Amino acid sequence: MKSTSYLSGLLLLYSLSSCHTNHTNQTNQRQSLNDITKVDLPLSEGIKNNYKDFNKLGYQKGDKIKDITLLSTDGERVSFSKVTANNKPLLLISGSYTCDISRRNIPDINALTARYKDRANVYLVYTIDAHPSDVVSPYSKNNRIEIAPANTRDQIEANQPKTYGERRLLARKWQQRNNLLAPVLVDNPTNDFWLAFGQAPNMAYLINPDGTVYDKQVWFKFVDLDTSLKDWFSNQRKNTTSP
Numbered sequence: 001m002k003s004t005s006y007l008s009g010l011l012l013l014y015s016l017s018s019c020h021t022n023h024t025n026q027t028n029q030r031q032s033l034n035d036i037t038k039v040d041l042p043l044s045e046g047i048k049n050n051y052k053d054f055n056k057l058g059y060q061k062g063d064k065i066k067d068i069t070l071l072s073t074d075g076e077r078v079s080f081s082k083v084t085a086n087n088k089p090l091l092l093i094s095g096s097y098t099c100d101i102s103r104r105n106i107p108d109i110n111a112l113t114a115r116y117k118d119r120a121n122v123y124l125v126y127t128i129d130a131h132p133s134d135v136v137s138p139y140s141k142n143n144r145i146e147i148a149p150a151n152t153r154d155q156i157e158a159n160q161p162k163t164y165g166e167r168r169l170l171a172r173k174w175q176q177r178n179n180l181l182a183p184v185l186v187d188n189p190t191n192d193f194w195l196a197f198g199q200a201p202n203m204a205y206l207i208n209p210d211g212t213v214y215d216k217q218v219w220f221k222f223v224d225l226d227t228s229l230k231d232w233f234s235n236q237r238k239n240t241t242s243p
Contacts (some may be wrong), residue, residue: 033069033071033077034164035163038163039162039166039190039191041160043136043138043140044199046198046199047139047140054199054200058197060213061213061214065080065207065213066192068080068193070188071168071188072184073168073184080211083123084207088119088209089206089214090207090209091123091206091225092124092193092203093109093123093124093125094126094202095124095126095127096128096170097170097171097173097177098129098157098158100130100149101202102220103156105202105222106180108222109181110179110182112229113180113181113182116229119233120229123183123184124175124183124184125193127187127201128187128194138199158173164188167189200218204221206225206228206232215232
């Protein structure tokens with residue numbers, strides 16, 4: 001009788017502890033995605049070795065990605081695991097308002113989105129800004145502000161967002177000004193996506209529905225990524241039709 005009561009007490013204690021842990025995790029996540037939360041402003045590790053270390057960073061082919069929850073520009077919570085629950089591949093492409101490289105690639109990004117939007121989960125991920133006008137660029141080797149010549153030419157100028165709300169506002173401006181076809185997710189204040197996926201300004205990842213990396217690009221390249229997508233769907237057809 002005593003042992004039964006003791007066991008029941010342990011189960012109750014475990015249940016309460018589990019509920020407390022889940023509540024704490026949910027509270028921390030809500031706080032981390034709060035608009036008033038200050039964002040971290042790290043320097044990229046990829047700039048080392050004369051900008052050759054980007055390939056070493058982030059996930060590699062076959063790696064399992066971390067399930068991250070981000071906000072859309074409209075405030076909707078989106079997690080990678082829920083997105084891929086439809087058994088479609090996940091295509092993630094990073095960029096920012098002051099990144100001249102990602103801006104140059106927008107026509108190709110839109111073309112890829114239009115081509116695969118019904119067969120793949122395509123998202124752009126807004127990360128730390130590449131060439132802010134007020135603070136050191138996260139890609140500067142000389143610890144200085146670096147304005148891209150193309151930004152001066154195109155009259156693109158913005159301060160580095162200091163809060164998550166400012167980052168979401170600038171992401172929305174980036175989305176609207178460039179008529180982006182893919183939905184935009186905003187990296188969180190601690191830059192979890194950017195840090196985990198490679199710390200480069202215009203990355204692209206094709207991810208299997210099970211969360212493993214099918215292809216990785218440190219720098220977005222339309223032709224190569226289009227080929228990878230075609231290969232992915234071709235392999236799927238083969239696997240489906242094979243006995």
